[in-house]
Amino acid sequence: MKNTLKVERAINSLTQEQLAKKIGVSRQTINSIETNRYVPSTLLALKLSKIFNKPVNDFFTLEEGE
Amino acid sequence: MNLKSVSECEDRRIQKFINFKLPNYFKKIGWAGFILSFIILFSTKLLDGDFSVMVEILKRLLLVFLLIVVMSKEKEEDEMIKSIRAQAFSFAFVGAVAYTLLQPFVNLTVSLIAKTEKAIFKDLGDFQILWFMMIVYLVVFMKLKKRA
Numbered sequence: 001m002k003n004t005l006k007v008e009r010a011i012n013s014l015t016q017e018q019l020a021k022k023i024g025v026s027r028q029t030i031n032s033i034e035t036n037r038y039v040p041s042t043l044l045a046l047k048l049s050k051i052f053n054k055p056v057n058d059f060f061t062l063e064e065g066e
Numbered sequence: 067m068n069l070k071s072v073s074e075c076e077d078r079r080i081q082k083f084i085n086f087k088l089p090n091y092f093k094k095i096g097w098a099g100f101i102l103s104f105i106i107l108f109s110t111k112l113l114d115g116d117f118s119v120m121v122e123i124l125k126r127l128l129l130v131f132l133l134i135v136v137m138s139k140e141k142e143e144d145e146m147i148k149s150i151r152a153q154a155f156s157f158a159f160v161g162a163v164a165y166t167l168l169q170p171f172v173n174l175t176v177s178l179i180a181k182t183e184k185a186i187f188k189d190l191g192d193f194q195i196l197w198f199m200m201i202v203y204l205v206v207f208m209k210l211k212k213r214a
Contacts, residue, residue: 026142032214038146 001066004059005034008052023047087139096134103127125193132200140211150210158203165198166190 009019016030023044032038040048049056107124110117140147170189177185 025144025146028142028214029144029146032146037214038149041145044145 001039002036002061002063003033005030005048008048008054008059009034012052014051019051022051086137087143088134088137090139090141092134093138096131096138099131100128100135103131129193129196129200132197132204136200136203146214147211150207150214153210154203154207157206158199161202162195162199166195 009016014022016027016034020027020030024047025044029038029040033040045056045060048059052059103124107121107128110121110124166189170187174185174187
């Protein structure tokens, strides 16, 4: 699964630290999601969706074969 | 109380037990106690005298302090840490089972090759298995956390 979290974060002028605080995780977790090393839970994805004011599908997409 | 509510109550209790973690400062207490016990245990090997009872107590203390480290929360305990923790636990569990089953054969083979007098098949002790399991857990947890 790939994502455009970094782009969305830039659009909303948020640092990793600020976004992490808003959704109650560590900065390391945000970094791991952005670099596709960690796939977040539905709860976290929905929290991100709320922050970015966009549906989850807009910034999380399945890769071919998934 | 009907059967459904009893089952829900049990589920909640199990969940509470599974999610139980000690506060982060216990990690420092655990490491300090572990190092201290290790130093004392090591010193008994260098000194003359019968320390067999003390050694047994120290071995158990080592395991207790390691367990405190394992059970302590990270500074920021979020869902990624929980996921890493679950992976490390599962790896340590499987590793410990494999170690318990295979190590006695390895020991026997080495003894036979080296032709030592005491080449007997002997199962591992509880201390060895628990020690191995917790050390593997901690190493895997730290490695996965660093990589994340």
